[in-house]
Amino acid sequence: MTAPRTLAEKVWDRHVVSTSPDGPDLLYIDLHLVHEVTSPQAFDGLRLEGRTVRRPDLTLATMDHNVPTTDRSLPVVDQLSKQQMDTLEANCAEFGIRVFNMRSPQQGIVHMIGPELGVTQPGTTIVCGDSHTATHGAFGALAFGIGTSEIEHVLATQTLVQSRPKTMAIEVAGDLPPGTTAKDLILAIIGQIGVDGGIGHVIEYRGEAIRNLSMEGRMTICNMSIEAGARAGLIAPDETTFGYLKGRPHAPQDADWDAALESWRELVTDEGATFDTVVKFDATKLVPTVTWGTTPDMSVPVNGNVPTPEETDDADQTRRALDYMGLEGGEAVTDLTLDRIFIGSCTNGRITDLRAAASIVDGQHVADGVRAMVVPGSYPVKLQAESEGLHQVFIDAGFEWREPGCSMCLGMNPDILEPGERCASTSNRNFEGRQGKGGRTHLVSPEMAAAAAIAGHFVDVRDWTPAPTQESAK
Numbered sequence: 001m002t003a004p005r006t007l008a009e010k011v012w013d014r015h016v017v018s019t020s021p022d023g024p025d026l027l028y029i030d031l032h033l034v035h036e037v038t039s040p041q042a043f044d045g046l047r048l049e050g051r052t053v054r055r056p057d058l059t060l061a062t063m064d065h066n067v068p069t070t071d072r073s074l075p076v077v078d079q080l081s082k083q084q085m086d087t088l089e090a091n092c093a094e095f096g097i098r099v100f101n102m103r104s105p106q107q108g109i110v111h112m113i114g115p116e117l118g119v120t121q122p123g124t125t126i127v128c129g130d131s132h133t134a135t136h137g138a139f140g141a142l143a144f145g146i147g148t149s150e151i152e153h154v155l156a157t158q159t160l161v162q163s164r165p166k167t168m169a170i171e172v173a174g175d176l177p178p179g180t181t182a183k184d185l186i187l188a189i190i191g192q193i194g195v196d197g198g199i200g201h202v203i204e205y206r207g208e209a210i211r212n213l214s215m216e217g218r219m220t221i222c223n224m225s226i227e228a229g230a231r232a233g234l235i236a237p238d239e240t241t242f243g244y245l246k247g248r249p250h251a252p253q254d255a256d257w258d259a260a261l262e263s264w265r266e267l268v269t270d271e272g273a274t275f276d277t278v279v280k281f282d283a284t285k286l287v288p289t290v291t292w293g294t295t296p297d298m299s300v301p302v303n304g305n306v307p308t309p310e311e312t313d314d315a316d317q318t319r320r321a322l323d324y325m326g327l328e329g330g331e332a333v334t335d336l337t338l339d340r341i342f343i344g345s346c347t348n349g350r351i352t353d354l355r356a357a358a359s360i361v362d363g364q365h366v367a368d369g370v371r372a373m374v375v376p377g378s379y380p381v382k383l384q385a386e387s388e389g390l391h392q393v394f395i396d397a398g399f400e401w402r403e404p405g406c407s408m409c410l411g412m413n414p415d416i417l418e419p420g421e422r423c424a425s426t427s428n429r430n431f432e433g434r435q436g437k438g439g440r441t442h443l444v445s446p447e448m449a450a451a452a453a454i455a456g457h458f459v460d461v462r463d464w465t466p467a468p469t470q471e472s473a474k
């Protein structure tokens with residue numbers, strides 16, 4: 001009888017190729033996802049050493065950060081972006097890797113394509129040269145963001161050297177109140193534990209509120225684990241997970257599906273297993289959350305006020321953040337007026353997010369002086385939204401309806417804020433200059449972003465009529 005283990009430990013143990021008493025382990029990697037920004041030097045490294053890719057069949061590439069979100073039949077104007085995309089395509093051709101270019105019907109943000117295709121599966125190890133790889137943890141996978149030299153190592157060997165992480169449980173008791181979403185929950189959790197609260201840990205999100213979330217909501221939660229400093233985040237798979245995966249192009253089929261289910265059902269933290277750190281969170285008190293500063297833990301409830309420097313632990317840091325954000329401190333959040341709205345990204349660019357936002361803006365119009373944009377996270381999401389008529393709801397309300405990609409989440413393409421512009425964004429980072437030099441980012445849920453677009457300032461979406469849908473929270 002083995003000692004009780006956490007979910008993360010079980011997945012880890014299933015993948016250890018070799019181990020040394022005090023050193024790191026060598027882990028087998030089941031899926032390696034690749035995008036155009038962090039891969040070029042890794043491929044160069046392979047070429048220099050005359051190596052091949054060990055398992056091109058377990059490697060999948062997409063273009064996302066640099067893709068234009070305007071008409072894709074036109075040439076790419078930005079030469080650096082074009083070069084990065086051309087390089088990825090050439091590297092994938094040379095090394096035999098499947099790649100989704102910007103005209104592929106499966107193209108999307110790297111963290112979206114895996115779940116959509118069903119290659120993201122419970123109990124697997126997944127890596128990508130991108131910090132938000134933890135998104136896949138929503139399926140009970142152990143998913144790490146890795147650096148360029150590690151990308152090269154995985155390409156060449158299909159293994160990764162990693163030291164055992166510490167384990168953290170975040171227990172979320174109660175259910176989410178109406179008008180609040182997975183995004184509000186993760187922002188509030190990060191607000192509680194801080195941007196370094198998860199350092200060195202793999203977080204397992206547990207409890208009633210997590211069990212009641214849709215797969216999309218769970219992905220939103222796991223996606224932002226890195227913003228709490230964690231190495232990864234995951235959630236035990238259950239019927240919601242299996243229901244999402246069944247029938248996807250790369251999900252196991254027939255007898256293989258039954259065998260997979262049997263093995264996936266073992267992927268739970270054993271009774272009696274201990275975590276290095278346990279955090280408790282009460283979901284029943286959750287309020288729609290808005291970041292006011294320049295790190296994701298600088299957030300307040302929408303019915304609250306921006307803090308003054310004196311109210312915080314680090315007055316200097318707060319003063320700097322307020323200054324960058326063009327705030328004094330003390331303002332009511334609902335008094336903050338917006339110039340731009342961005343609905344999209346690997347945090348909130350999924351179909352349930354777009355449905356929730358569309359239900360808020362349906363029949364209304366974006367406020368004067370506000371420029372609002374919806375960027376689906378992938379082509380499958382875009383096509384699904386169009387088949388439901390959501391694009392028309394957004395267009396009629398005065399939103400721009402764009403082609404899929406990372407877009408204004410980080411502004412590596414032309415979608416950027418002008419200096420001083422204030423933006424309600426459904427993405428995951430509000431760092432200085434993140435959405436364009438001098439741009440001011442407030443992170444919120446899709447519902448909150450949609451309502452802010454119509455009102456021209458933040459509003460408490462719980463007061464919104466018609467009543468907000470809870471689609472993205474369920």
Ligand SMILES: CC(C)[C@H](C(=O)O)[C@@H](O)C(=O)O
Nearest residue numbers: 037038065129130131132410
């Ligand atoms: C470009 C990439 C390396 C980066 C990341 O690792 O996260 C980006 O996706 C981001 O969100 O900042």
Ligand code: SF4
Nearest residue numbers: 132345346406409410
């Ligand atoms: S959408 Fe944003 S967070 Fe996600 S991969 Fe792209 S740039 Fe990174």
